[in-house]
Amino acid sequence: MKDRSGSTALTIVIKVGTSSLVRLEQNTLHLSNLARLCEVVRDLHADGHKVVIVSSGAVGAGAQRLGLSARPKELAQKQALAAVGQVHLMRFYDDFFSALGMTCAQVLLSLGNLANRGQYLNASNTFTELFNYGTVPVVNENDTVAVEELRIGDNDTLSAQVATLVRADWLFLLTDVPSLFTANPSTDPSAQPIHEVHDIAALQVDTSVPGTQWGTGGMATKLTAARLATATGCHMVICQGSCPEQIPRILRGERAGTVFYPHLQPLKGRKRWILSVPVKGAVRMDAGAVRAVNERSKSLFSAGIVAVTGDFNAQDAIQLCDADGTELGRGLCNYSAAEVDRIKGKVSKDFVTELGYLGEEEIVHRDNICLLSQRRFQANLSDANLPEHADAEEQEDEEDEEADVRERQASIDNAAGIAAVEPKPIRARSDDIFGRDPEQAEGSNHFSFIPRPPPLHGRPGSDDLGARLAILRDREHRGEAMGGALWSGESASLPSRVHVLPRIDDNAFFDAGPLSPGKPIPGSWQPQSTLADEGDVMQRLKELQERDTAKAAGPGDEEFQDWKSQLSKASAMERASETAGVNIPSSNRRDSSSSAGSLGAMSGSWKPSMERAIPSKARGRQHGSSNALNLMHALSPASYDINDGGWLPT
Numbered sequence: 001m002k003d004r005s006g007s008t009a010l011t012i013v014i015k016v017g018t019s020s021l022v023r024l025e026q027n028t029l030h031l032s033n034l035a036r037l038c039e040v041v042r043d044l045h046a047d048g049h050k051v052v053i054v055s056s057g058a059v060g061a062g063a064q065r066l067g068l069s070a071r072p073k074e075l076a077q078k079q080a081l082a083a084v085g086q087v088h089l090m091r092f093y094d095d096f097f098s099a100l101g102m103t104c105a106q107v108l109l110s111l112g113n114l115a116n117r118g119q120y121l122n123a124s125n126t127f128t129e130l131f132n133y134g135t136v137p138v139v140n141e142n143d144t145v146a147v148e149e150l151r152i153g154d155n156d157t158l159s160a161q162v163a164t165l166v167r168a169d170w171l172f173l174l175t176d177v178p179s180l181f182t183a184n185p186s187t188d189p190s191a192q193p194i195h196e197v198h199d200i201a202a203l204q205v206d207t208s209v210p211g212t213q214w215g216t217g218g219m220a221t222k223l224t225a226a227r228l229a230t231a232t233g234c235h236m237v238i239c240q241g242s243c244p245e246q247i248p249r250i251l252r253g254e255r256a257g258t259v260f261y262p263h264l265q266p267l268k269g270r271k272r273w274i275l276s277v278p279v280k281g282a283v284r285m286d287a288g289a290v291r292a293v294n295e296r297s298k299s300l301f302s303a304g305i306v307a308v309t310g311d312f313n314a315q316d317a318i319q320l321c322d323a324d325g326t327e328l329g330r331g332l333c334n335y336s337a338a339e340v341d342r343i344k345g346k347v348s349k350d351f352v353t354e355l356g357y358l359g360e361e362e363i364v365h366r367d368n369i370c371l372l373s374q375r376r377f378q379a380n381l382s383d384a385n386l387p388e389h390a391d392a393e394e395q396e397d398e399e400d401e402e403a404d405v406r407e408r409q410a411s412i413d414n415a416a417g418i419a420a421v422e423p424k425p426i427r428a429r430s431d432d433i434f435g436r437d438p439e440q441a442e443g444s445n446h447f448s449f450i451p452r453p454p455p456l457h458g459r460p461g462s463d464d465l466g467a468r469l470a471i472l473r474d475r476e477h478r479g480e481a482m483g484g485a486l487w488s489g490e491s492a493s494l495p496s497r498v499h500v501l502p503r504i505d506d507n508a509f510f511d512a513g514p515l516s517p518g519k520p521i522p523g524s525w526q527p528q529s530t531l532a533d534e535g536d537v538m539q540r541l542k543e544l545q546e547r548d549t550a551k552a553a554g555p556g557d558e559e560f561q562d563w564k565s566q567l568s569k570a571s572a573m574e575r576a577s578e579t580a581g582v583n584i585p586s587s588n589r590r591d592s593s594s595s596a597g598s599l600g601a602m603s604g605s606w607k608p609s610m611e612r613a614i615p616s617k618a619r620g621r622q623h624g625s626s627n628a629l630n631l632m633h634a635l636s637p638a639s640y641d642i643n644d645g646g647w648l649p650t
């Protein structure tokens with residue numbers, strides 16, 4: 001079967017709500033709905049489509065099993081009911097699918113599985129394998145263990161996130177009404193059905209009246225799901241759960257339910273994942289910032305921020321809203337809520353005075369912004385109205401997508417314990433580090449890519465450099481140093497034992513060139529001075545921490561002033577070179593706004609002629625503030641030299 005767009009093999013997510021799975025009056029499961037849904041899935045599967053079910057109903061079914069007539073209010077009670085109901089529901093899914101000659105698989109997800117990029121990729125690989133085995137994954141939130149602040153909370157949002165994860169073409173939300181209406185049809189007899197939605201922002205509907213006591217979120221969360229799903233290029237449909245047979249008919253083009261059309265230029269690669277990061281706050285932008293961010297796909301700078309809400313940390317996801325509070329997109333913020341509050345409306349040269357350090361120039365870098373508006377979708381959008389750099393953006397999206405595929409593959413390889421020592425060229429990521437394969441014999445020169453652990457956060461001057469160090473030492477103690485930030489080992493090209501403290505939070509990509517057994521890493525690095533042992537490293541860190549603290553004390557310090565003036569010269573130099581088209585490594589370009597790159601540049605270890613395959617996307621992909629460690633590298637005499645195209649932080 002082809003869908004209306006002519007595609008043959010589709011990935012389809014079907015979310016079924018409690019209202020369609022539980023018969024409130026009879027206090028039983030709605031077995032006929034459930035059985036017919038399984039039959040529809042069987043037919044879709046037989047037509048070559050991959051199908052995931054996101055099933056609600058655990059709490060409702062649990063309540064029925066225990067004879068409760070009202071939904072409990074306490075989280076712990078709901079969690080207990082979910083534990084009872086989930087197994088009951090899955091028993092029927094398993095029975096029905098078995099009777100139809102199919103196998104289903106239970107997947108319980110929690111927020112952490114989606115918000116953490118590594119776990120997200122891992123979950124994605126699991127779905128791929130479940131599809132390969134021909135099974136039907138049946139997903140629910142892991143309600144029983146999800147604590148309040150770490151819950152997704154409703155399965156409409158969960159289903160959109162699952163649709164993003166499996167790169168679904170269609171997401172169906174089966175519920176107890178035939179479509180979205182202009183208002184709740186059970187309380188407003190004048191409510192009119194809405195059949196098609198091209199621009200969610202333009203919708204005028206009242207979703208404030210909730211549905212049954214057993215559902216969560218009513219229509220409001222379904223609209224949230226629609227915004228997420230359509231932004232990633234997925235069609236979404238709200239339709240009647242008692243008639244799952246509509247699904248194949250809607251795919252063929254029949255008019256039923258409410259169809260939300262996807263963005264023409266959907267989010268790709270890593271930006272899709274950003275949508276799964278929990279939102280911790282919001283900023284409101286003035287009209288100029290709205291134009292820059294929403295229409296011209298620019299970064300968000302502090303000058304355009306008029307208000308901040310929520311309590312977020314650096315690198316949390318926040319909503320980017322217009323002055324009225326309408327959400328236009330989401331992004332990973334480079335500063336905490338308190339920091340943004342202090343620098344909002346100001347320009348970046350004021351950051352040092354306000355914050356005591358110079359951080360990223362962008363509050364939210366454009367590489368970390370996911371726009372949710374469907375401005376690009378409108379059919380009448382002429383080329384002249386397309387956002388600035390639309391072509392470049394498209395190419396960057398493609399790069400993002402390719403990077404995403406590579407990351408997924410790397411995640412599979414790592415999970416399988418495959419050392420990435422291959423005769424063919426390998427593209428490595430800077431969040432991999434090189435290390436000796438722990439499984440290999442002493443004296444072997446084989447190298448592996450070892451995934452780096454999640455980034456640590458910190459600011460110079462804050463005392464968390466000490467905390468970072470404690471974490472690093474703990475990792476090393478636990479034998480994770482090879483995959484951690486404090487790396488120790490022997491390089492094939494270095495005779496001596498060295499300690500390398502790589503920049504721990506840069507997600508830039510770099511090309512490692514071909515690796516093969518017994519061959520030194522191309523572009524191998526040579527420390528100009530060697531930190532011989534842990535004592536040296538600790539001593540160095542201590543010195544640097546003291547310097548950090550002194551610098552953070554304020555801009556009165558002479559050395560700090562000198563540092564600042566070098567920094568602005570470096571930025572100017574860089575801008576000039578950029579304009580002149582000199583090939584500048586992207587990571588250094590990015591770092592021009594932070595201490596390390598610029599100081600590195602000024603100290604001569606920056607090599608503009610160095611050819612490296614770092615896509616421009618690397619810029620701004622910073623996770624957490626790297627300033628403390630960047631600063632350390634910048635100040636450290638142990639800077640690393642690049643021989644022939646490899647890359648390590650200076």
Ligand SMILES: Nc1ncnc2c1ncn2[C@@H]1O[C@H](COP(=O)(O)OP(=O)(O)O)[C@@H](O)[C@H]1O
Pocket residue numbers: 016017018019020056174175176177179180181182183184185186205206207208209210211212214215216217218219220
């Ligand atoms: N504008 C609207 N259009 C349709 N239904 C609405 C609207 N606003 C609120 N609702 C309510 O949303 C309910 C469906 O959401 P919910 O109870 O969460 O169901 P489910 O369990 O299927 O997720 C409907 O039964 C209806 O009462």
Ligand SMILES: N[C@@H](CCC(=O)OP(=O)(O)O)C(=O)O
Pocket residue numbers: 016017018019055056057058059060082140141143153154155156214215216217218
């Ligand atoms: N995870 C919960 C579902 C929460 C939920 O969103 O319910 P619903 O609004 O019926 O889709 C459960 O299984 O009961």
